[in-house]
Amino acid sequence: MRLADFSADSPGTLVPTVNGLQAFVPDVLPPEIDVADLVPDLQAATLALGELKGAISPLANPELVIRPMQLREAVSSSNMEGTFTTFTDLLVFDAGGPSDPQQDTVEVHNYVKALRHADRLMQELPVCGRLITELHKILLSNVTKKARGAAVEPGFLKKHQNFIGGTPKSPRFVPPPPAEAVKALGELETFINRPHRRGLELIDAALIHYQFETIHPFPDGNGRVGRILIPVYLQATGIIDGPYLYMSEYFERHKDDYIDLMYGVSSSNGWISWIKFFLNGVEESSRSAIATTKQLINCSEFFRQQIMAGRGRSAVLVQIMDLLLSNPVLSVAQIAHRIGQSDQTVRNNLGWLVEKDLVRELKLHRPKLYISPLVLDIISGHQEKI
Template sequence: MHRDAVGAYISSVAGGETVRAFVPAPLPPNPPLDLGGTRQTLLERATLALGRLDSISLLLPDPRLFLYAYVRREAVLSSQIEGTQSSLSDLLLFELDEVPGVPFDDVVEVSNYIAALEHGMARLRESFPLCNRLLREMHAKLMARGRGSEKAPGEFRRSQNWIGGTRPGNAQFVPPPPQQVEPCMAALESFIHGEADTAPVLLKAALAHVQFETIHPFLDGNGRLGRLLIALLLHQGGLLAQPLLYLSLYFKQHRAVYYELLDRVR
């Protein structure tokens, strides 16, 4: 895909330095993605696998018991990607009001992740749309306590951020300037709600995840919320009745490849 098809670089200022910030083009991609041949086969196989996963949840006597442990395992793994050292046993001790074996902020971050997911799923079950308002609500839960609680929870950023490097000038990637965040997120919201778009749900979830991570709309917590977005999109799209698919373990095991693939489209 050509660079002008996925977005453009513009000048921005961060930390007193002028940098090249990337502004992604609105979704869906133009020209449309080629889903023929091998890509179509892989997409069909993945969709069938999701169908089998969803049917398994219907066979469980009480899916809530399974989800209780599974969601917590995902929360631990997703937070570990961001550098926390909390384990599942630490989280369970924390929920029992006992002292975990890691710093308080680490286990609080994991607990916040669960609160954000539960809030998002509850809202969707109330027929509330998956929109920017809901993402901000979830972000407020995600960053309510612990590290990052001072970084405008629930609010889109109003300053330039960057990814990697020791300063903006040597950053690996610079997301859109702050004045572009609202328009970019409005376009993403339109794509998520777009009834005219006929993209398969699984593909739509992947595109939305990449777009969200590229925009990086918050000062902190973008990685965790972006991974939560996948689960919510698959639920909203009718592929999974319960939030049973989480990719944090895969992303953690293949982190370098994941970031390399993100960089290919920005």
Template sequence: MRAFIPPELPPNPPVELAGLHQHLDRANQALGRLDGLTTLLPDTKVFLYLYIRKEALLSSQIEGTQSSFSDLLLFESDAEPSVPIDDVEEVSNYVAAMQHGLRRIAAGFPLSLRLIREIHAILLRGGRGANRTPGEFRRSQNWVGGTRPGNAAFVPPPPERLMECLDSLERFLHDEKHKLPILIEAGLIHVQFETIHPFLDGNGRLGRLLITLLLCFKGALREPLLYLSLYFKTNRDRYYDLLQRVRTHGAWEEWLAFFLEGTEITARSAAEAAKQILTLFAKDRDRIQTIGRAASSALRVHEYMQKKPLVGIGAVADELKLSIPTVTVALDHLVRLGI
């Protein structure tokens, strides 16, 4: 199979937006409600802590990594996970890469090829990706599927054309003249990045991560609350089929309908999850209030563990400036209450 050089964005002929208006309206409404929810959350960090780690797990699992949420928490607490350390390290790197990108964008740094390389360097540091040139665009030919380019399902641009494709993508990213809706732009950029496949490894994870970073960079989200990995994982065959149909048939409208539907479903699910977490924490606080004099310290421990669900008694005592016996009693109450 010959290497594929993607045409520049925006597509020519232009995307037929008329047939996508309903999808786009529903996706924008769901995204707007999710973004608005951030003003109602008493502490967005609690929800983000859980949600970013869930996304890191799902995105890494798409690439074959075997790790659970508890494995990640154990690793972050310097304890021993139940799966190979490389698997958990990859998930932890995803969390760190996402946080780095968000910090840079919040500080005013543009979403650019330079930032993409920085994020990739963190994504692949240590673990199995350490020997796959983290933070460097590839200098050799890669392929998707098969054992060699000749029998591959897809062959990205050759290395000598790589920077040409990437520079074009970066220009589109910062070109305000096309005036496309942000979600349409995000859908186009995701396909283009996956088609260019600029790294030897980590392209899928980084491509999914870029969706959220782009929405934050463009101001569509105040907090990084939208992650499509579960939708892509659930519809894996359809996802890969549509990526390929864009390349072979220019089927942008099919892909964008799928992408917008995923955005709507995911945004609604995230908003519902946030509401359920708020309700759960409120019920827990009401139950803790019934235990009498120990309620004050138990509430503090409960609030701390929302941000760090797996932690040692000594660490909680140090952080909250409580005695170990006080923390122990508080935890006993939380266990007895089923919290």
């Protein structure tokens, strides 16, 4: 960490740590910033987020679009950490197979599980230390020794100094030592749960994300936990009414700016540039989610039209295709259980759907698994074929 980068305006304190290095401890939020500089960006982000809410809220079953978007978020957020899997492998594992998946697939699936569990946790807890450690526990569970998280205890804060970028002897950034990190995390929890500044929640989300990533309270998994906290915080404040704003695709596309701008806050008080970047991300992510929502709704309507044209009014066929919108890979037994039909009825209907290429059987899997190629196209951005 180049100490010369840190100006007198830096919003934090440098403290001695291991290897003769200095660690950065951020000041307590909120900083003093001129919100007037952010008004146009805040208005654009708020408008786009409102349009996303308007696109999803009327749906009878919002899970039809939320679950596919969570899969995209898991892949993008994990890619940023050097963990890669295909959407097909992730969907197959989510459906219960194979028994010996690649470890990267397990890690990405942990992210999906954490996203889903966050929604349940919020029904019982505020956005607090316990919620954060629960998410970390899910993210880092069942990771083998070859994976990056093997040396950490899932759900426990760091016990040793960690580093961001570079090497332990020459890191790009040194977050707070363990004791200071515990104190800073407690102060962040207080900030998160104070009376909200109406109209400024998106700005506060930017502050919170920076602060959490700067504290870096865990040995591993900080980036992923921090990105999950964005929709969690916005849902807790009521800005969104469901877990449907995810920003990792935006951060992944602008990864260098994402890293550099947060560093710029620490080194030279670059709050305005970071918050503008974050608000632009809210706008872009909302627009992208709106487009995905429209694609999935159109896909559902296309399925209905195909079913009506080929088989007339078939409630079972519609039920199967609606189920495959939110769960794009399933077995016969899983479909039968969820729609309340016999295995044989499901097989008969799947046969017709396969014949029309609305559904395909995934080879080499037992039990047999079925996928909707159109849904895979949408959630993978037409990047992945089966």
